[in-house]
Amino acid sequence: MPKQKGFAPILILIIVVIIAVIGWIVYRYSQESSERKNFPSYFKNGGNGSDLSSQLSGGRCQGQGTKQFGSPPMNMADIGSIIPLGLMVDAHVTPIDHIYFNPKNFNGPRDEYPVLAIADGTIVDIQHRTSDMANAHHGQPTNEYRIVVEYTCSFYSYYDLITSLSADIVSKVGNIDQQNSSLRVSIKEGQEIGRIGGQTLDFAVWNNDITLTGFIIPEHYKGEPWKIHTDDPFKYFKEPIRGQLLALDQRTAEPRQGKIDYDIDGKLIGTWFKEGSGGYDYAKNHRDSFWTSQLSIVYDHLDPTQIRFSIGDYNGKPLQFGIKGNFPDPATIDKSSGLVKYELVSYEYFGPDGTRWYNTPVKNIQSKNQTQVAGVVLVQMLEDRKLKFEVFSGKSIPEVNNFDNNAQVYER
Numbered sequence: 001m002p003k004q005k006g007f008a009p010i011l012i013l014i015i016v017v018i019i020a021v022i023g024w025i026v027y028r029y030s031q032e033s034s035e036r037k038n039f040p041s042y043f044k045n046g047g048n049g050s051d052l053s054s055q056l057s058g059g060r061c062q063g064q065g066t067k068q069f070g071s072p073p074m075n076m077a078d079i080g081s082i083i084p085l086g087l088m089v090d091a092h093v094t095p096i097d098h099i100y101f102n103p104k105n106f107n108g109p110r111d112e113y114p115v116l117a118i119a120d121g122t123i124v125d126i127q128h129r130t131s132d133m134a135n136a137h138h139g140q141p142t143n144e145y146r147i148v149v150e151y152t153c154s155f156y157s158y159y160d161l162i163t164s165l166s167a168d169i170v171s172k173v174g175n176i177d178q179q180n181s182s183l184r185v186s187i188k189e190g191q192e193i194g195r196i197g198g199q200t201l202d203f204a205v206w207n208n209d210i211t212l213t214g215f216i217i218p219e220h221y222k223g224e225p226w227k228i229h230t231d232d233p234f235k236y237f238k239e240p241i242r243g244q245l246l247a248l249d250q251r252t253a254e255p256r257q258g259k260i261d262y263d264i265d266g267k268l269i270g271t272w273f274k275e276g277s278g279g280y281d282y283a284k285n286h287r288d289s290f291w292t293s294q295l296s297i298v299y300d301h302l303d304p305t306q307i308r309f310s311i312g313d314y315n316g317k318p319l320q321f322g323i324k325g326n327f328p329d330p331a332t333i334d335k336s337s338g339l340v341k342y343e344l345v346s347y348e349y350f351g352p353d354g355t356r357w358y359n360t361p362v363k364n365i366q367s368k369n370q371t372q373v374a375g376v377v378l379v380q381m382l383e384d385r386k387l388k389f390e391v392f393s394g395k396s397i398p399e400v401n402n403f404d405n406n407a408q409v410y411e412r
Contacts, residue, residue, distance in 0.1 A: 052208050052225045053153045056124050060184060061153035066207060069118035069237045071190040073101060073159060073203050076244050078113040080104040081361040083200075084251040084258030085230065086301035088310040091318050093294040094271050095260035095301065097230045098160070098204035103196060110142060110163045112197030116190055118157060118237070121149040123169070123185040123193075128176040145176070145194060149187065154209045156226075157233075160202035162194035169193055207231040214261025214270065216385065217412050220279025223290075227280070232257040252363050253304050262298040263412060266384035268333035268340075271296045272410035275386075279412075291318050295389060295410055297330045297379075302349065303367040309344060309377060315393050322347035322369040335381045341397050342377045346370045376400045378407070386411050 053061055072079070083100035103113050125148040145162040165176070172185050187193055206226045211218065221227045234242055234249070234257055249256055263270030273279045277293035294312040299305070300322075307323045307330060324343035333340055349357040352364045375393040378400065382388055390407040392400045 052156075052206065052229060053150075055225070056148060056156060057150055057153065061150055063152040064154050065152055065209070066155050066236060067119050067121075067151040069189075069241070071116050071118050072237070072241050072245060073116055073118055074103070074113055074196070074201060075116070076241075078104055079245075079248055080106065081250055082245060082248045084249055084256070084301055085260050086258035086298075088296060088298075088301070088308060088320050091291045093291045093310045093312040093318050094296050095258075095262070095298060097224075097227050097260050098158070098202045099233060099257065101196075101201040101203060103201070106198075108197050110197045111195035113195060114192045115159060115162055115194040115196050115201060117149070117187040117193050119151060119189045121151045121157075121187055123173075123183055123187060124148050124150045124156075125183060126165070126169075126173060126176045147193065154207065156206040156208075158202075158204050158206070158226075159194070161196065161199055162201070163197055163199075164195045166192045166194055203233065205231045205233040205236060212261040214259075214263050216263040216265050216270070217279070220273060220281075220412065223280035223282045227260070230260060248361050250361070250363075250365060251302050252365075258301050259299075259304075262296075264331060266334050266381075268297055268330040268337075268379060268381060268387070270298065270412065272387055272389070272412050275409040275411045300347075300367050302365045306347070306367045306369075309342065311377075311391065314375075314391055321345060321374065322367065324369060324371075324373060326369065333379070333381060335383065337381065339378060339380050339402070341400065342379070343397055344374045344377060344391075345372065346374065378403055382409070 080102045083102065085097065085099055086095040087100075088095055105112065125146075127146040129144050129146075130142060143164065144160070145165055146158065146160040147162060148156060148158045150156050165173075168191070169185065169187075173183060204226075206229045208229050210229060210231060212228050212230065215221060215228050218228050232255065234246055237245060246256055251258055261270075272295040274293035274295075280290070282290065292313040294310075296308070296310040298308055298310070300308050305326075307326055308320060309323065310318075310320045312318050321344035324345050328337075328340065347367050347369045350366050350368055351357045351360075351362045352366075357365050373396050375391055376395045376397055376399070377392070378388075378390045380388045380403075387410045388403060388407055389410055390403050
């Protein structure tokens with residue numbers, strides 16, 4: 001039999017690619033956990049969305065309404081791809097309220113790319129933190145910065161995971177060792193405000209004049225009052241920038257920016273919180289583990305034909321799953337449905353050519369479920385805003401008949 005000379009190199013290449021993908025996922029998951037633990041403390045006791053501007057500006061803002069953006073947050077040539085709103089990963093149990101700008105060279109050095117002001121505005125907050133995961137990844141202590149920019153009393157943007165501040169910003173604010181919520185630093189459109197490298201740039205737009213309708217109880221989000229005012233960032237960029245950014249957006253389904261608010265009153269679809277936990281109420285929940293009380297039953301951020309269960313406490317860990325058979329649709333489940341069983345499975349993403357997708361700028365990404373069942377969840381709508389829920393890890397549907405003493409009640 002002739003030797004298959006090409007088989008061994010191909011096998012090695014496949015193994016290398018798999019290791020790279022797993023490594024990126026582990027890194028990004030750990031990075032997300034770090035973000036979840038380090039939200040600005042001036043929001044921890046919240047208020048509600050209506051006083052978002054007063055918390056950010058201290059009453060010193062001017063004007064109302066929105067503003068057009070004349071610059072992308074990174075040079076277009078530096079952006080590899082854009083991940084839309086709604087990703088759920090690790091401790092981000094509820095759909096993520098910001099988009100991700102992936103740099104062209106994702107594994108490059110820190111500070112490789114400039115971060116730009118999208119319009120004339122005022123920096124009203126800079127939060128500094130160190131990143132343990134970045135330290136492990138890059139082999140040296142690292143810094144990260146979260147910047148909030150005000151344009152009017154009702155319109156803001158924020159950047160996160162900036163790896164360093166520009167010299168001009170540092171000269172005006174000094175050393176930022178921790179959150180500083182009393183800043184008023186003017187910036188100009190296109191100005192370099194920092195650098196990014198070796199990771200994503202997080203970005204979002206907040207519009208206090210809108211309130212998302214898919215959060216049935218807005219008070220549950222008072223610990224993060226911007227969340228219910230998250231707006232479509234793409235629509236505020238001037239052309240041709242808007243079209244260029246949408247060309248890099250990995251979601252082709254409408255809405256192109258993604259979605260984070262899925263609640264339908266009386267239906268299973270949407271986000272739930274363990275009874276009595278108060279949602280994003282940091283006065284009731286520990287900041288380093290508040291996601292354990294969360295549950296989101298929504299659709300995939302890239303392929304919204306696929307159901308996702310995002311569970312804050314699955315055997316002590318936050319994990320995300322697809323559903324075997326991708327049925328029944330949670331938007332159809334209500335009190336009349338009785339006890340409903342779902343089998344949890346892992347899932348992967350594929351490009352239009354059928355190859356596994358790894359964060360590259362391609363369109364028409366599809367998600368496919370794996371066949372191995374990881375466990376079963378039982379759900380039952382007790383009331384329009386109350387749900388009974390239990391996970392049976394390692395079980396299949398024939399092995400699970402009813403709830404036991406470990407069942408939890410969730411509400412919204």
